[in-house]
Amino acid sequence: MRPLDALAKVCGDVRPGESAEGVLGVEPSLVAAPGSVAEAAEVMRVAAELDLAVVPRGAETRLDWGTPPRRCDLLVDTHRLDALVEHASGDLVAKAQAGLPMDRLAEALADRGQRLALDVPLPGSTVGGTVATGAAGPLRTLFGTPRDLVIGLTVVRADGQIARSGGKVVKNVAGYDLGRLFCGSYGTLGLIVEVTFRLHPVPAARAWVTCSVGDPGEAHEAVQSVLHSPVAPSALEYLSPGTVAVLLEGVPEGVAARAGQLTTLLGDTAQVTDTAPDGWGVYPDGTTLIDVTAPPTALPHLLAATAQPEVAVSWNASGHGHVGLPSGMAPAEVAAVLGSLRDTLAAHKGRAVVQYAPEDVRGEVDFWGPVPALALMRRVKDQFDPDHRLSPGRFVGGI
Amino acid sequence: MEAELQALASRLGALLGSDQVITDPVRLRTYDCDGLTNHRATPGVVVLPDSAEQVAAIVRACADAGVPYVARGSGTGLSGGALPRADGVLIVTSRMRRILEIDVANQRAVVEPGVINLDVTRAARPHGYYFAPDPSSQQICSVGGNVAENSGGAHCLKYGFTAHHVLACEVVTPDGELVELSAGDPGYDLLGVFVGAEGTLGVTTKITVRLTRVPETVQTLLAAFASIEAGGTAVSAIIGAGVVPAAIEMMDALSIEAAEAAVRCGYPPGAGAVLIVELDGPEAEVAAQFAEVERLCRDAGAFEIRIAADDAERALIWTGRKSAFAAVGRISPAYLVQDGVIPRTALPQVLARIDALSAESGVRVANVFHAGDGNLHPLVLFDDAEPGAAERAEDVSGAILDLCIEHGGSITGEHGVGVDKARYMPRMFSEADLDTMQMVRCGFDPAGLCNPGKVFPTPRLCGEVPGVRKGPHPFAGKADIF
Numbered sequence: 102m103r104p105l106d107a108l109a110k111v112c113g114d115v116r117p118g119e120s121a122e123g124v125l126g127v128e129p130s131l132v133a134a135p136g137s138v139a140e141a142a143e144v145m146r147v148a149a150e151l152d153l154a155v156v157p158r159g160a161e162t163r164l165d166w167g168t169p170p171r172r173c174d175l176l177v178d179t180h181r182l183d184a185l186v187e188h189a190s191g192d193l194v195a196k197a198q199a200g201l202p203m204d205r206l207a208e209a210l211a212d213r214g215q216r217l218a219l220d221v222p223l224p225g226s227t228v229g230g231t232v233a234t235g236a237a238g239p240l241r242t243l244f245g246t247p248r249d250l251v252i253g254l255t256v257v258r259a260d261g262q263i264a265r266s267g268g269k270v271v272k273n274v275a276g277y278d279l280g281r282l283f284c285g286s287y288g289t290l291g292l293i294v295e296v297t298f299r300l301h302p303v304p305a306a307r308a309w310v311t312c313s314v315g316d317p318g319e320a321h322e323a324v325q326s327v328l329h330s331p332v333a334p335s336a337l338e339y340l341s342p343g344t345v346a347v348l349l350e351g352v353p354e355g356v357a358a359r360a361g362q363l364t365t366l367l368g369d370t371a372q373v374t375d376t377a378p379d380g381w382g383v384y385p386d387g388t389t390l391i392d393v394t395a396p397p398t399a400l401p402h403l404l405a406a407t408a409q410p411e412v413a414v415s416w417n418a419s420g421h422g423h424v425g426l427p428s429g430m431a432p433a434e435v436a437a438v439l440g441s442l443r444d445t446l447a448a449h450k451g452r453a454v455v456q457y458a459p460e461d462v463r464g465e466v467d468f469w470g471p472v473p474a475l476a477l478m479r480r481v482k483d484q485f486d487p488d489h490r491l492s493p494g495r496f497v498g499g500i
Numbered sequence: 501m502e503a504e505l506q507a508l509a510s511r512l513g514a515l516l517g518s519d520q521v522i523t524d525p526v527r528l529r530t531y532d533c534d535g536l537t538n539h540r541a542t543p544g545v546v547v548l549p550d551s552a553e554q555v556a557a558i559v560r561a562c563a564d565a566g567v568p569y570v571a572r573g574s575g576t577g578l579s580g581g582a583l584p585r586a587d588g589v590l591i592v593t594s595r596m597r598r599i600l601e602i603d604v605a606n607q608r609a610v611v612e613p614g615v616i617n618l619d620v621t622r623a624a625r626p627h628g629y630y631f632a633p634d635p636s637s638q639q640i641c642s643v644g645g646n647v648a649e650n651s652g653g654a655h656c657l658k659y660g661f662t663a664h665h666v667l668a669c670e671v672v673t674p675d676g677e678l679v680e681l682s683a684g685d686p687g688y689d690l691l692g693v694f695v696g697a698e699g700t701l702g703v704t705t706k707i708t709v710r711l712t713r714v715p716e717t718v719q720t721l722l723a724a725f726a727s728i729e730a731g732g733t734a735v736s737a738i739i740g741a742g743v744v745p746a747a748i749e750m751m752d753a754l755s756i757e758a759a760e761a762a763v764r765c766g767y768p769p770g771a772g773a774v775l776i777v778e779l780d781g782p783e784a785e786v787a788a789q790f791a792e793v794e795r796l797c798r799d800a801g802a803f804e805i806r807i808a809a810d811d812a813e814r815a816l817i818w819t820g821r822k823s824a825f826a827a828v829g830r831i832s833p834a835y836l837v838q839d840g841v842i843p844r845t846a847l848p849q850v851l852a853r854i855d856a857l858s859a860e861s862g863v864r865v866a867n868v869f870h871a872g873d874g875n876l877h878p879l880v881l882f883d884d885a886e887p888g889a890a891e892r893a894e895d896v897s898g899a900i901l902d903l904c905i906e907h908g909g910s911i912t913g914e915h916g917v918g919v920d921k922a923r924y925m926p927r928m929f930s931e932a933d934l935d936t937m938q939m940v941r942c943g944f945d946p947a948g949l950c951n952p953g954k955v956f957p958t959p960r961l962c963g964e965v966p967g968v969r970k971g972p973h974p975f976a977g978k979a980d981i982f
């Protein structure tokens with residue numbers, strides 16, 4: 102039986118791939134869009150039987166991240182898996198299918214005064230894609246990233262088995278936490294089909310306090326003064342060129358009082374606004390995007406190392422940031438900037454990882470840089486995907 | 501001692517100082533259990549390494565000899581996670597208690613695994629910081645143990661568990677390599693799965709933890725209700741109003757009675773339940789929300805509310821709650837501490853069912869719980885002098901876990917699975933779920949020598965194990981040790 106027919110027997114939506122659907126240029130032979138968890142499991146089982154390399158696809162907002170797959174026989178598209186399975190508002194918990202867009206999830210939760218405390222830097226992105234890439238935004242200062250908010254996960258393994266970990270209670274230490282393992286795994290360990298999140302109440306009031314900083318030293322000072330103050334910000338960011346921005350959330354009286362404290366702390370240029378400043382919660386402009394790990398004391402060094410014009414930086418007080426390099430930058434120059442970033446950050450236990458880059462740059466740079474526990478990662482990968490059929494080549498060390 | 505273990509002991513003696521290897525049977529016996537004292541095994545050998553390199557050398561020696569090993573911090577675990585192996589080595593971290601760095605500018609600290617939880621806070625406090633995970637055992641438990649158990653405390657409702665406060669772990673893997681697992685590094689989040697793996701994926705030798713800014717203010721109240729239901733209504737109202745308290749704890753009449761007998765906490769007489777609610781954070785936030793919490797408690801029928809005016813009064817309010825476990829010793833010769841979780845909204849139904857269980861079986865159950873996150877700690881009371889009483893208590897305790905599972909909860913919120921609850925895992929997870937979790941274990945520890953027999957009821961075969969393993973299969977003989 103042809104693969105298309107074999108898949109069509111178990112899934113209601115299967116068709117040949119189109120050239121426009123290539124994953125970083127690698128065209129899929131087939132596209133399947135399962136409409137239920139059971140159907141997804143069947144699709145994965147058939148793919149295993151036929152030795153098909155599988156790449157999961159959500160809303161394609163980050164499909165061009167990472168390195169191209171070595172093979173892509175089957176795209177598993179999650180758009181039909183878009184249900185909000187449960188919103189237990191009294192328990193501050195929600196379970197969503199992988200293909201549900203984050204903005205639709207947010208709307209549904211907001212109806213009952215709740216939210217998933219994760220920003221969505223790329224509009225349209227899905228629950229599954231967000232978790233698979235470990236994506237977060239400014240709120241990570243207080244709330245962390247998907248690994249900190251996922252409390253239960255359902256995946257379909259490479260062999261088609263459905264497996265769950267965690268559950269629907271926030272406090273739970275029964276068994277290994279596969280939720281954290283799958284966050285940021287880029288589709289290389291299994292297909293994420295359902296995710297249960299812990300939620301937070303939508304705050305009654307919010308305000309941003311911003312100030313201008315003239316150089317890396319001033320940025321460092323401003324950040325340190327907020328960090329060690331008692332105002333408990335939800336987010337603290339540096340945004341190039343030269344803004345330190347703080348998000349305060351809480352009750353109206355509280356937010357007003359804290360904003361007052363911060364303006365005193367941050368000096369003459371401090372401003373309070375009720376809308377986000379430019380560049381808030383989006384990736385910096387550029388055609389090459391680099392994700393950096395840089396603890397607070399590394400910030401001035403990060404800024405000094407990226408002081409070229411047209412290089413954009415955003416940084417979060419959780420010790421993570423992004424650097425955007427302009428489209429005109431020659432591949433050799435991108436490689437040089439990346440190299441010097443890595444050298445600078447290494448002194449602070451920081452890292453620089455390329456998230457996406459134009460085709461001509463891709464061949465010239467090492468996307469990941471040093472990966473300390475790579476041997477262990479390969480062994481985990483070999484257990485989950487012994488035949489290396491899941492997004493092969495998309496991840497660190499060619500995993 | 502078996503010849504094989506004897507040979508390993510002398511090899512360890514050569515690797516470490518002679519005072520770092522214990523083989524004397526009397527001294528070995530001090531390590532025969534953790535906080536769960538009904539499971540005991542005298543370890544074959546105990547080692548007291550004082551560096552990561554020594555831990556790595558010990559693990560390599562065990563791997564070469566095919567001998568299982570177990571890490572132990574302070575031995576306060578309540579699920580038998582640090583239960584030693586008679587045919588194995590117990591690696592105790594009590595000589596690894598250095599706080600290596602307090603890095604205020606980056607809000608983190610680097611500590612050795614044997615460092616006591618509260619000592620991290622003591623070291624950070626002068627800088628205005630503390631280590632947020634606050635298990636009730638924080639004066640004695642180790643950070644390494646916290647990492648293994650993903651421990652939490654009363655304040656994890658707002659601040660999260662150990663997993664949210666660990667940035668990196670240096671780990672000796674089961675093949676004796678020293679690697680750093682860091683949340684900031686590219687690749688899989690192996691740190692995320694290592695935390696909470698109950699010491700089955702390797703031994704951590706250095707931990708980088710996040711430090712949290714001491715809140716500007718703390719406000720605590722005690723509210724007394726006629727019944728648990730009324731207390732539960734107050735909890736729902738508080739959460740429903742969008743308040744995220746630092747802690748919400750509840751005690752029922754029986755546990756109040758015990759606490760009163762033990763520490764004279766002076767809780768309002770006649771209370772069917774008391775609720776402790778603590779808010780912390782910026783002053784203006786706390787002031788507004790605290791007034792609301794007080795109002796919601798009154799609306800739910802609180803007949804008395806006490807507000808702590810200062811730290812001393814706050815400590816007094818907490819005394820009863822913190823002494824509750826030990827205090828039931830005053831009203832019962834023996835008791836079991838259970839640890840289960842339910843969705844918070846199921847609290848009234850589940851407590852009613854526990855009441856019914858108690859009435860049917862004649863076994864008394866005192867309820868103490870982290871009400872904000874539905875983590876129940878029923879204390880199942882029995883008289884160990886009475887034949888069959890312990891078994892009846894076990895049955896009730898097990899039935900409570902079934903109730904938790906039935907309501908979509910968990911068999912453990914903080915104490916871990918260990919040896920104690922491995923047999924309940926199949927009630928909560930399918931065979932495929934457990935098999936999938938163990939793929940991680942096979943990746944880390946294909947020979948199954950690192951804390952075997954914990955967490956999972958049946959080990960997964962890991963396929964071809966690279967390298968030749970000598971000695972018996974690590975899981976052979978498990979039955980006669982327990």
Ligand SMILES: Cc1cc2nc3c(=O)[nH]c(=O)nc-3n(C[C@H](O)[C@H](O)[C@H](O)COP(=O)(O)OP(=O)(O)OC[C@H]3O[C@@H](n4cnc5c(N)ncnc54)[C@H](O)[C@@H]3O)c2cc1C
Pocket residue numbers: 534535570571572573574575576577578580581582593613634635636637640641642643644645646647648649650651652653654698699700702703704705825914915951
């Ligand atoms: C009175 C009392 C109250 C408690 N209250 C709470 C509470 O409120 N919340 C809570 O979560 N727990 C609580 N506990 C349980 C216990 O204190 C915690 O689980 C604690 O984290 C265990 O730390 P420990 O150092 O004693 O670890 P141990 O008991 O020595 O070991 C626990 C586990 O950790 C592993 N381990 C230890 N060190 C390492 C290491 N370096 N590397 C890898 N694995 C290691 C062991 O193998 C074992 O599996 C309480 C216990 C008691 C006795």
